[in-house]
Amino acid sequence: MADEGMWLFNDLPRQQLKSKYGFEPTAEWARHVMLACVRFNSGGSASFVSSTGLVLTNHHVGSDTLQKLSTPENNYLRDGFYAATREAELKTPDLELNQLVSIDDVTGRVQAAVKDGLSPADAFAARRAVMSQIEKESLDATGLRSDVVTLFGGAKYHLYRYKKYTDVRLVWAPETAAAFFGGDADNFEYPRYCLDVCLFRVYENDEPAQIEHFLKWSETGAGDGELVFVSGNPGRTSRIYTVAALKHLRDKHFPARLDFLRRLEVMLSQYSLEGPEQERRARDDLFSVQNARKAYYGMLAGLQDPDIMGAKQAAEEELLAQVKTDENLQDKQDAWQRIEAAQAARAKLMKRHELLESGMAFRSRLFRIARALVRMAEEDQKPDADRLSEFNEAGRESLLQQLYSTAPVYEDLEIATLADSLSSLAEQLGGDHPLVRRVLAGRSPQQRATQLVTGTRLADVSARRELAESGAEAITASRDPMLRLARLVDKPARNVRKKWEEEVVEAERQAYAAIADVLVATQGTDTYPDATFTLRLAYGTVAGYEENGRPVPPWTTMGGAFGHEQAHESKEPWQLPASWHEHKGDVDLTTPLNFVCTADIIGGNSGSPVINRDAELVGVIFDGNIQSLTSDYIYSDTVARAVSVHASAVKEALRSIHGAGKLADELGK
């Protein structure tokens, strides 16, 4: 039995853990771990690691914030940061951290609201209405952020309540050269040597928050073969996908994403060549794009591997054979055809959906702000239950946190990305397409982007606030060119979104709910839903593996980092930061730096704590190896591994390299 699964905290795999590892998580253990975890809404996982509000995550999860806090004078993303005093801790411009505090099953109420026989449009609307109603009621009753989460593709609905932390301050981050040592070349490779961690602190009422449930620090880490747990928020998996859906990923979705990512990568690389300041401005975006590109290559390669697709095909055929012979499942038989039909809808709609609604044609923070203002004004005139879900009352605080972010807006970078994406719109729809003509308004993409970005007032936070508070009429009357563009494309964008929600989202939700029922009927209830960027528990053991006939040991050490640097002649990106060389003599070079385990993770798990049976922190997830990239749709523990920073390396680096012994002493206490 493999260590597969991203398990719900209200439905842990107690039987498997007991029989395979002789471990029985108590309710207290599970509740403690759940409360000790936090989600970065910017994308990523983390944990409380002190009673004084310290939050440990990956450097690459914090990098979005490090980028926003950096200036031409203080490049914290590249050079790192350490606040020696509380006063020196830096308030972040828009971070929201979520601590899951309760889970309730609301499946019955959701399903009851969606009557049989409704059209897809009505079913979608009814479901959206009841979900927003549940969220609103919960928010009013508890004051907590309340999200209804769709599980098992639509078979179950759970209400997740979160305590929100919005006063989050940066405490410490290492240099990128240490956190992302080996860069794009080593990304997804193993052995690795990355100190991919950083520390924030949550505040309440301008004081460090007092945290009851935080993780203790393991002083030794986990041994080879030891059972470990990963508690975090895996973003998205596709394991329930039918073969038809996987083929859509293989032949349409992944190739299109890769074209888009390569386009962005080349554009941002070119922009970065313009000078060191441009390189600084684009750094985090470029990293994200390169990381995603490498991940998608792996995901696509897996689906092009006949062994993997063959295994999926065989499993599906077996399941269909069972369905055919089981009378109780006869009415589920057409679910697979309905998924196939939904893929045809995806293929037909995807280009316009991506361009207009996902915003690939308008890649600009200022445009996203403009769209939020335009849509918020319109949606707020409707009853809560009828609104586009991101404008529900329950999510308003989080929305405004983003909308009023003080993160810097770089005019030249905005122009570069917007011009490139406007060109992409013209290329994909054709230069003579009426919408393209209206969007470009008689200008070239470059000219139009320049006009929009230099002409809008939306870079100014007070202007956003003023517009948001002045209501729909003022926004309609505004001459701000970016607002006018957002209004211009809103109708076609809403049109394609509506079609997408009905023909793809709702159609798949109903069909996957049927398939989930079949799985329960044929394989039992002891299973986990696909990832949904909500808290899950995975488990596995610390374990090396074999590659090209040679054993890859589970650990690397801090001394190994210096060796890896030397093996690459200290050439970029294999240059450890000056601080490491300066303090090499102070560092215990035998300190473990990274390690691998078999736990089942995916993007979104970045920053997740790795803990032992005693719920002590032994590491922080930061990557999967290249063989794990197929875990989007299939799990294997033969050679796929989760990669973590070892807990000991964090303390050793703080004490011996960063002169932050005081901070190291706070950890786990």
Add this chain to the structure above:
Amino acid sequence: MADEGMWLFNDLPRQQLKSKYGFEPTAEWARHVMLACVRFNSGGSASFVSSTGLVLTNHHVGSDTLQKLSTPENNYLRDGFYAATREAELKTPDLELNQLVSIDDVTGRVQAAVKDGLSPADAFAARRAVMSQIEKESLDATGLRSDVVTLFGGAKYHLYRYKKYTDVRLVWAPETAAAFFGGDADNFEYPRYCLDVCLFRVYENDEPAQIEHFLKWSETGAGDGELVFVSGNPGRTSRIYTVAALKHLRDKHFPARLDFLRRLEVMLSQYSLEGPEQERRARDDLFSVQNARKAYYGMLAGLQDPDIMGAKQAAEEELLAQVKTDENLQDKQDAWQRIEAAQAARAKLMKRHELLESGMAFRSRLFRIARALVRMAEEDQKPDADRLSEFNEAGRESLLQQLYSTAPVYEDLEIATLADSLSSLAEQLGGDHPLVRRVLAGRSPQQRATQLVTGTRLADVSARRELAESGAEAITASRDPMLRLARLVDKPARNVRKKWEEEVVEAERQAYAAIADVLVATQGTDTYPDATFTLRLAYGTVAGYEENGRPVPPWTTMGGAFGHEQAHESKEPWQLPASWHEHKGDVDLTTPLNFVCTADIIGGNSGSPVINRDAELVGVIFDGNIQSLTSDYIYSDTVARAVSVHASAVKEALRSIHGAGKLADELGK
């Protein structure tokens, strides 16, 4: 009157030159210049610059050869090369240089062979047959390479005869850091500071060839405003293109090329990250791809500029109005619709044509060799006139020169590029397409590429020779996996090629011939055909320009290169080589390094000599500025400029930096 035009050597713009510049090129002048020029068949232009066979071209034209001559121990591409003695000159593995010696108009004979009323298929075949017959007769009669060139889109046909040089040796090349100073960032920018030149020598009978017509060396260069000429081989322009054809470029062709180039760029960059040896192996390919990508961005941006497209549209409407009112032109009226129909055929066929026939699905030198062997064996069984044109007798020597090239084949790079392109085939046709399944033979693209590259014997030149000489049966019987793949895809590739030739090539040739007739009727005969990678003469003046309201002076200096390096803090790619720093004190820093002029050039002109009225060499073309990228379809001398290396910098660098005074003394003598 602008300095527009890439003029035929047998139809020079005598009237314009006389009236605008008071210069009348004599027949002797023209013949001397023509004979002093050579074409690099690998793509590029050059000139004879000594009686002793020295050939001057760009470093980036020679870089293909520098790459092939380089080894892990001697990286001539990066580090440069200098043969202090004749014995040390390095024989190149597959270069062929062509010296144009005569031009004959064969339009009448070609047109007579294509009877009115033939189907497109028969018209294409008849035209191909008469052209190969003319070439064969000429070869037999003169022993010279003989090419029939299609001009004015199909209105005229000229027979070009070339003396071939195939014993070409490398004499000197500077470091890439000097030749391509500023790298991808500075590419197509101005002011520039590049020593983008290198020197070869042609040999005959193992002795330096004695050259009668070579260019003298101007000791002063050309002054501001001075008339200069560029004599070289512009590759391809689209100035006769109708608006429908330009829209196809804008909406289909350029976007597809850019997706392809970005894909290659990312793939080669990733491969290069694997280590210094991989970086060395991929260097020239990566440079070419980045250069093309930047050029296509500029070409696409121009077509997305409403001013440019508006000008094209207005000109076309004016012309169509003239056609309507001129009785003699009534039968040409439908040419524009025929071009539009051909664009629909292009759009329909382009994906399969690019993948299967242009080989985008099989990017591997070993595959190209395999295809050449398979096709040559089949074509050689047909009469010369019926063959695919690249297998005609007239071109056989050149074909074998490439086929038997001793240039190194790198197994890992072959696997990387082939795997990526096989994946591209699967993505574009879909993983379940029968052809994709047959090509991949039950393997993933990576597995299949590895099997093909490690299994073939075609890396061995003697194996190629043996197979080529053993004939069709042996090739059909061969179990070599790459040969078998080439055979497998040959039929579908030939099918799409045939359709392409009939529905696109022949249809456009007939329609553009009609349009060319209209242009002659309405605008006179005093014009030039679109570029065809054959020898042309352009003219213009040395002239700065204005950018963002600031004057850009025409010249830079060698001293300016050091300043440019300092302005970029000597960071890559702004690091001059050690040799420049070592000899900075010896160099006359006021020596002009680069300059711009208004001459009408395009890709393929790289390496063209720039000469003065006395046919003395004053520079070598190596680039256009970013504003010139639209010259594919429209010429402007407002801000578009051709960029050259100044003749004086070549001698100064040889003498003061490279210790090659002896070589400098040979130049122009």
